[in-house]
Amino acid sequence: MEFIYYGHSCFQIELGGKKLLFDPFITPNPLSQSISLDSIEADYILLSHGHADHVADLVPIAQRTGAMVIANFEISEWAKAQGIEQVHGMNFGSTNFDFGKLVMVPASHSSSLPDGSYGGQPGGYIIQTDGFGFYFAGDTGLIRDMELIPLYGPIDLAVLPIGGNFTMDVEDAARAADFIQCRRVVGVHFDTFPPIKINSQAAIEHFASKEKELIVPKIGERLNFDR
Numbered sequence: 001m002e003f004i005y006y007g008h009s010c011f012q013i014e015l016g017g018k019k020l021l022f023d024p025f026i027t028p029n030p031l032s033q034s035i036s037l038d039s040i041e042a043d044y045i046l047l048s049h050g051h052a053d054h055v056a057d058l059v060p061i062a063q064r065t066g067a068m069v070i071a072n073f074e075i076s077e078w079a080k081a082q083g084i085e086q087v088h089g090m091n092f093g094s095t096n097f098d099f100g101k102l103v104m105v106p107a108s109h110s111s112s113l114p115d116g117s118y119g120g121q122p123g124g125y126i127i128q129t130d131g132f133g134f135y136f137a138g139d140t141g142l143i144r145d146m147e148l149i150p151l152y153g154p155i156d157l158a159v160l161p162i163g164g165n166f167t168m169d170v171e172d173a174a175r176a177a178d179f180i181q182c183r184r185v186v187g188v189h190f191d192t193f194p195p196i197k198i199n200s201q202a203a204i205e206h207f208a209s210k211e212k213e214l215i216v217p218k219i220g221e222r223l224n225f226d227r
C-alpha cells in the first residue's frame with residue numbers, strides 16, 4: 001500500500017487498485033505550499049467531517065479528477081450543492097466499493113461546514129481489502145468505540161491525529177492504537193496551527209516506549225507499507 005502525505009490530515013493511499021484521497025486541505029496550509037493541487041490524482045475523495053481544514057480544496061480536485069466523493073449524508077448533499085456530481089452519501093455502517101469494503105465509524109468531534117451549515121456526525125473510515133486492513137480516525141478524541149474496529153479484521157496501518165487540542169494527542173493516540181490492536185501508526189493533524197505543534201522525536205519515542213511504531217510523515221513524502 002502506498003501512502004502520500006499532503007500535510008495536516010490530507011493524504012492519498014493506493015489500495016485495492018484505486019487512489020483514495022482523504023480530507024483535502026492544501027492551498028490554505030502554509031506548510032503545504034510545495035504541493036501542487038493539480039498534481040494530485042484521485043479515484044475517490046473521502047471526507048471525515050465538514051471542517052474547512054478537511055474540505056477546503058475538495059471542489060477543485062473533485063472537478064478536475066472526476067473522483068467520487070464519499071462522505072456522510074449531510075456533507076454529500078453540501079458537495080452536490082457545490083456542483084460536484086459524483087457523490088456517495090452514507091452514514092455509520094458499511095458498504096462495498098471496487099477498492100474494498102468501507103466502514104464509516106464514529107469519531108468524537110464536531111462537524112460544521114464552511115458556510116456554517118450542519119455537517120452531520122464526524123466519522124472515520126475502515127477499509128478492508130486484499131487482506132489489508134486500514135483505519136483513518138478523522139478528527140477525534142479517544143473513544144472506547146475504537147475497540148470495535150479490529151472486529152472488522154486486523155488493522156495493518158492506522159492514521160491517527162496526534163496534535164492534541166482539537167483531537168487526541170500523542171499519548172491518547174498510543175492508547176487508541178491499543179484499542180485498535182494496531183502497532184503501526186501514521187500521525188496526522190499536527191504542526192499546522194500553533195495549538196497543535198508537537199515534538200516529533202518525543203512522539204516517536206513515546207510510541208516506542210509502548211512497543212509501537214509512530215511514523216511522523218514529512219509533507220510530500222511517499223511511504224510504502226506491507227501487511
Ligand code: NI
Pocket residue numbers: 049051109110139166
Ligand atoms: Ni475538525
Ligand code: MN
Pocket residue numbers: 051053054139166189
Ligand atoms: Mn481538523
